[in-house]
Amino acid sequence: MPLTLTLFGPFEARYNDTIIPEFTVEKIIALFAYLALEPGKAHRRETLAALLWPDYPNETALRNLRQSVYRLRQILETYDPALPDTLFTQTRQTITLHSDALTLDTAQFTAGVQQPPTPATLTQLATLYRGELLTGLSLPDAYAFDEWLNIQREIFHQQAIESLSRLLALSENQPDTVLALAPRLLALEPWHEETHRQIMRAHLRNGNRSLALAQFQDLKTLLARELGVEPAPATLALSHQILTAAPTDEPAIESISAPLQNFPAAHTPFIGREPDLETLTRLLHDPACRVLTLTGPGGMGKTRLGIETARRLSTRPNRFPDGMVFIPLAQIEHGGLLASTLAQTLRIPLQGRADPRLDLLASLKSRRLLLVLDNFEHLLQPSSDNSPPPAISLLVEILNEAPGVAFLVTSRETLTLQAESVFPVEALPFPRDPVPEASAHAEVANTEAPLAFPAAQLFIQTARRHRPSFNPPAFTQDILTICRLTNGLPLALEMAAAWMRVYDCTEIVQQLTQSLDFLTNPYRDAPPRQRSIRAVFAASWEQLTAEQRRTLAALSVFRGGFTVQAALAVAQTSVLDLAALVEKSFIHRAGEGRYEIHELLRQFAAEHLPDPDAVHARHAAFYLTHLATQTPGLNGPTPQETLATLRRDLDNLRQSWQWAVSHAEVKLIAQGMDGLTQLTMLNGTNQEGETALAQALAALTTATPDHLAVRSLLSSYLAWLRIGLGKNQVAAENIQAALALSEQAQDATSRAYALSIDGWLAQTQGRFSDAESALREAITLFEQTNNPLQRSLALIRLGSIDWRRGDFENALAYYLQSLALEQSLNNKRGLTRAYGGIGLAYFNLGKFDDALAYLGQALQLDRELGNQPGVSRHLGNMGTTYMQKGNYPEALACFHEARTMAQKAQNKNELAIWLGNIALILLAQTEYAEALRYFDDAIQMQKETGDRFNLCETLLGKAEIYLIQGRDAQPLLEEGARLSDDIQRKDTQLRAHLLQARALAQIGTPAAAHSLLESTLEHFPDPESQARIFYERWKIEGRPEDAQRAQAHYQTCVARVPKIEYKTRLAEIQQTL
Structure with a gap:
């Protein structure tokens, strides 16, 4: 094929053997490589976008994907216009790469691995693997891709090592070939001792004893420097053999296969754990590994993994020519019987001596065996004289006396031997987070469908043995729930699946949530201690x-x-x-x-647990104290670190709060309520926080001053969260309750909080005088109680009142005061609020570039902090700025991203604003049907939340479309005008008058329209309003003098505030005149 991709080593693309140099963007390289390594598969665009841009909202990630695909096609089209369509099949939902349109080194390598391991095939594989997959490529901001890439690298790396190892084993009698190939394997794994030994033997066969010993010294130095260990006994023995060998002597070649003895037959398929198998076989291939212990709780699958590891090892070159032997130990009563058990299983004749160890050691001394000891833990009980357990003493003797014997042990407890390597066996992987219903059958970020995870596959395959007609996709969510309830424990999954003969998946979920005793083993041939999960754990408990x-x-x-x-x-x-x-x-x-x-x-x-209340009390005290200690850090220089610390213990914090609430522990609730509220808001889980605070408030009924103050603060925090959820009416009730409680308690702190939140709610409802009064008193109280953090927030809210009134200079002054306080506190979260307010003020003062600069700073900080509500707000405000600059694509991108985030946070107030702004852009672009849909959604939400300030603008936007379409807009105009008058919002009052004049003209009453506009001129004397009024009258009556007056005013406006509306209308007038 003319197009060739090289993925081993640094990425390289060639066309007709000419390098394509345009591939410089890492995300495009990553996308191309990912598609190439998964050819013929229809990848969903959402999956690819989430893989490469996981931290971006869906719309932004998809846009980035479209741009990357476009650029990728552009590059390929430069060399062959038909190449992109030959290489890719693209739909609106998926992208597929066709492997027959290119030559790919990884595909050739994979095909070779699947061929019989002949010298020619292995040589080709060694040639193809010229380095690590995609050397140097890393996407730190795309963790799922990096994880996938690391897995792919490890798979190819191990296949390359295995191929080179096999080739070296086949070339053992060709020392020159060994000396040419071995350095390549050592480049992949420098401490691979077997390869060093092959080099030593090759030098010896060539008669170069000094080079063989030099290789040993190099290895010894490397191991000491890198790992701090000595060479393995086999290597030491080989070096001694080289030192003492006659010139014609040759060390023995290691076995390429090993017989399995006494291994039980596998009655069920082995699922998952491929990386574990590769790691374990690699460890056992190294002679330095003498004892490898698989540890984990009962039911984790240690025995099966040990058996499959030995089976895998037996098919590869290994160091056990005398075989591998499986020795079950569960029925041995004590460690003193281990020697006779080993001798009996290994068929070692005993000479009738009192101690069978002597015959066992004598037989094993010259043998090279792997002994798989299963269920060792009960043999670890110490002797009555505190000497080592007899079973451990025997293993140590064998290790000392039989250098060719190694042990693979399964045990719920480590052996604690110097020679021991420990491999913890973990649960089978499954989706840790709930999978949305819509994507339950789709790909997820790690490229696996949810039901393809090993835990789900084990459940499915076991279930089908009991119910062959089982249809897993119909029960996807239930299967994933079962995986989570069993936490991926293999034995528990098999026990749950066995119930498919009686229940369906939904009923199994119900049973699992009710009792641990549901998990029983129906198989008659199951070992007694695995007849139920309870029996498994009870056996361990006894130890x-x-x-x-x-x-x-x-x-x-x-x-x-x-x-x-x-x-x-x-x-x-x-x-x-x-x-x-x-x-x-x-x-x-x-x-x-x-x-x-x-x-x-x-x-x-x-x-x-004998005394659960006492332990739960200590648990609640520890975590709620921890929360209180960490809370100040949420408003400091590194809030993201504090947030990460708290998120790690989110489940413990939830439980602690619930316990404190259920026991009405006022002190603990008081310690945790501020941090809980902030944590809830930063996590975007206001609804969960609302429930937690409401339950606490209901639990506290005492009327001491301290308790009254706590109840007041709880009410204020609850109102804060409910405003974010758009529940303004009930939030207002909470605020009034908070004020009354603080009055009873005579507590300045709780009153200040209540007033500050009251002022915030009042200004969103257009009650500016009430808001200003509440906030000014709150600021005074925060000063008296030395709370600069809340004082700064109150200043921001006070600035918002002036901003909504149209006094942008005064608003800017308040925002700058807040900025100074936040800088003195080094509070990054507060800085974002101040930057955002300053940006908004500059926007309204017509300084769009300054506005975008401050809003950009706020956005960057909040992205760093992971503050999703802040990111949403700044995006929306930047979108508004771009909209007024006339940059509609950027504005829409900002609004859609902000909308997605507000939806996720269930913030109806902000969501309605962004929907309304999207509608305004669609109105400007004459997309009336789509604009109406957005307007309707925004109006419904604003009526639900009581957001009258923004509702009046949304109503008038919809009315304007109705006028354009010749529909009856009067009810909308009347409602919008009434609201504008109620809250004294000047810009929408003017817009309502202009649209009403247009409506009067359309129904054939131009005199009434003229009269209304004359009256409007008197009430709105500022240049911006005058420009709009004269423009509207010119459009209705067509008089040139109105156009000239509008032109003069718009020229003044453009010089002060260069909005796209002013520029467009000015150009229209100038072209006409």
């Missing part, structure tokens, strides 16, 4: 000391993980007991200094 049981039960109160500090405070335990629970696989490390407990195991442990 704990009394103190460890008490600790685990106390840890069951945590949700979503915990830190060591939290565990010590809440469970009142020690670090040693926590470490013991980690070693025994009851809890596991989850990164960032956190620990987690499997959900089903947590439920089991919770049943054994």
Whole structure:
């Protein structure tokens, strides 16, 4: 094919063997490479957009995708105009790349891997793999793509290592070939000891003993420097052999296959865990790995993974020519029987000695075996004299006496040996977050459909054995819920799926949420301790000391993980007991200094909690104190770090709040309410916060002054959230209650909060005098109580009143005062509010570029902070600025992104504003039908929320379309005019008069229109209003003198505020005159 892509190493594209240099943008390279590596597949555009632009709203991400695809096609068209259509099939929903239209090195490599491993094929694979997949490419802002790329890199990397290893094994008797190939493998994995040994043997075969020993020294230096370890015993033995070998001696070649002995047959398919298998086989391939322990709770699938690892290893070149032996240990009563069990399984004849270990060690000394020891944990009980467990002593003796023997162990507890490598076996992957119904059957960001996750696949395949007619897509949401309820535990998934013979998926979900006892094993051949999840956990529970049981039960109160500090405070335990629970696989490390407990195991442990109220009380006290301590950081220089810290414990915070509320713990509620409110708003979950605060308010009924002040503040915070949800009427009731409670308590702090929020609500309703009075008193009280943070916010709200009144210079002064306070506090969140207000003031003063600069600063800060409501607000205001500049595409992009964010946050107030603004642009573009749809949605929401300030503008916008279409606009005009008069909004009062004059002219009463405009001229003497009035009269009556007067006024307006409306009308008049 003329088009060739090289993905191994740095990305390179060639056409007719000429490099295409235009590929310089990483996102375009990433998109092209992703499609090329997934050929023939119809990729949904939403999936690709989410993959490459995950933090962007859907509309913006899709726009970025369209631009990238367009640029990609442009580049290809430069070399062949027909190439893009040959290479891609594009629809409005999907993009597909056709692999037969190009030559791709990764496709050739994959095809070669699937061929029999002949020397020719392996040589071709070694040639194709010229470096890491897409070397140097990284997209930090596209975490899903980076994760996918890392997985692809690891797969190809391991395939390259395996191919080179096989080629080296086949070339063992060709030392020159080995010496040519081995450095390439070492470039991929420098500490791969087997390769170093192959080089040593090749040099020896060539008669270069000194080079062989030099290679050993290089390896020894490398391991000491990079890993801090000595070479493996096999390497040391080879170096000794080289030192002492006669010139004709050759070290033995390692086995390419190994027999499996005593392994149970697999009755069910093995699902998932491919990366685990690759990692484990790689570890066992290294002679330095003598003991590899698979740890994890019961039911995690350790045994099956161990068996499949041995099977995989047996098909590859390995170091166990004497085979691999599976040895089940569950039925052994104590560690003293391990030696005889091993001897019996390995068919080692015993000589009748008192200690069978002697015969066992003598037989194993010269053998090269992998012993798979299954279910070792019960053999770890210490001896009565505190000496090591007998089973451990035997393993240590074998390790010392038999250098060719290695162990693959499954155990719920680590062995704690110096030679041990530990591999924690984790739950099967599943979608952690709920999948929206609309996308339940679509691709997700990691390129897998939800039901393709291993946990879901295990459930589905087990369910089909019990109900062959089972149709999984019909139960997608239920299956994913089952995966989450079982937390991906394989045994639990199989037990749940077995109930498909009786229940459907929905009923299984209901049963799972009711009792742990639902999870039982129906199979008669199941081991006794795996007959139910409860039996599995009970067997592990018995291995704990009394103190460890008490600790685990106390840890069951945590949700979503915990830190060591939290565990010590809440469970009142020690670090040693926590470490013991980690070693025994009851809890596991989850990164960032956190620990987690499997959900089903947590439920089991919770049943054994003797004094739940005391532990829950400590839990609530710890986390609500933690929340109060962290809250100031939300209004400091690094709020995003504080927010990330709190989000990690969101489930614990929820539970703590619920406990405090249910027990009416006033002090704890008082500690947490400010932080809870701010956290809820920053997370965009106002509705959840509303419920939490309302429940707290209902729980507190005491009337002491302290309690009254807390209830007042709760009412104010509740009003704050409800205003954001558009529930203005009930918010007003909360504010009045807050004011009354603060009056009873004689508390200045709670009164200041209530007044500030009262002023905010009043100004949105157009009650400017009431708003100003409330905010001025609030500012005074915030000064008296030394609360500069809330004082700054009140100044912003006071500035908004003047802004809405049209006094933009005064509004700017308030915003600048707020900016000074926020700068002194180093409060990034406050800075965004101040920048946003200043930007709005400059917009209305006609300084559009200054406005965009300040709004841009606010937007950038809020994006950094992850403040979604702020991002939405700034986008909307930038959209308004772009709209007045006449840049409609940018304006629409801003409005649509802001609309999406407001919808997600359920902020009806802002959502209605952005819908109305989109409608205004569509009106300017004469898209009347679409504009009406947006106007109608905005009007409905503004009536629901009581947003009269914006409702009057929306009503008049719809009325203007009705006039253009010749429809009856009078009811809309009358309602819009009445509202404008009620709230004294001058710009919409003027617009209502102009549209009413136009309506009068249309129904054949030009005299009445003329009279109305004459009256309007008297009431609106400013140049902007005069320009609009004379323009409207010129359009109705056609008099040149009106056009000339409008022209003069518009010239003044354009010089002061260069709005697109002024410029357009001025140009129209000048062209006519």
